Amino acid sequence: MNLYNDHEDVGAGGDSQSGWLIKRGRLTHRWRRRWFDLRNDVLLYGKAPEERSLKKKIVLEGALITQSNIDGKQFAFRIKSRENGRLHYICAENEVLQQEWMQAIYLARGVQGEHSQACVIQ
Template identity: 35%
Template sequence: MAEAPATSNGVVRDSTELVSDKKGWLSKRTQFTYRWKPAWFVIKETQLLYGENEKAVQKKISLLGAHVKEVDGNEMTFTWTITPKGGKRTFFLKANSESEQREWIQAICDALVKSSTGHASTTCTVQ
């Protein structure tokens, strides 16, 4: 019988715990006031989870079938949008640099490609 993996402090983790593909700070535009607010983001399988900090990641955006689009404009530097499939809300995210933006968009695409193994073909198109 296999044992559950333990963390460095000896605490046993649930082996079904999702492994994070990418995590870090991004700015997210608020839905009603349109102000930019920092948030901690984590990609876990086909979900983009976010919250106020590393310990308060409670909200999620489904990436399955989501539409990802880069945004142009002076105030929108290093910004992209994610519109979940069938979603009525578009999420505006902003990185601190072009390379960080590219890394996040690539990680989102990679998560979608990984999730498509054994399922219908999934492609990631950034417009």
């Protein structure tokens, strides 16, 4: 089963980016397709692109982002939230999308001001 759309719907314009990725569940560790929407220093996600579906969020201020090969996923990355220490594992369809998302999350720190340090890529 392909967890991505045939067309990855990612748009990087200004301080936002959105599209389908897969995310590893915290309790079940199952990988599920989720719509992600990066807004300023918050990454919202849910089951569908509609605003009401974006019920969960990852606060990126002070977060660490690293590449990961968890569960053998080739294009995965990890976000460690400073807010609560939680680890979020996310996987893109290919290396280009992985790098785009990691870079967009890293650059999200700039929306808070020049001296903000919202996210660090390791």
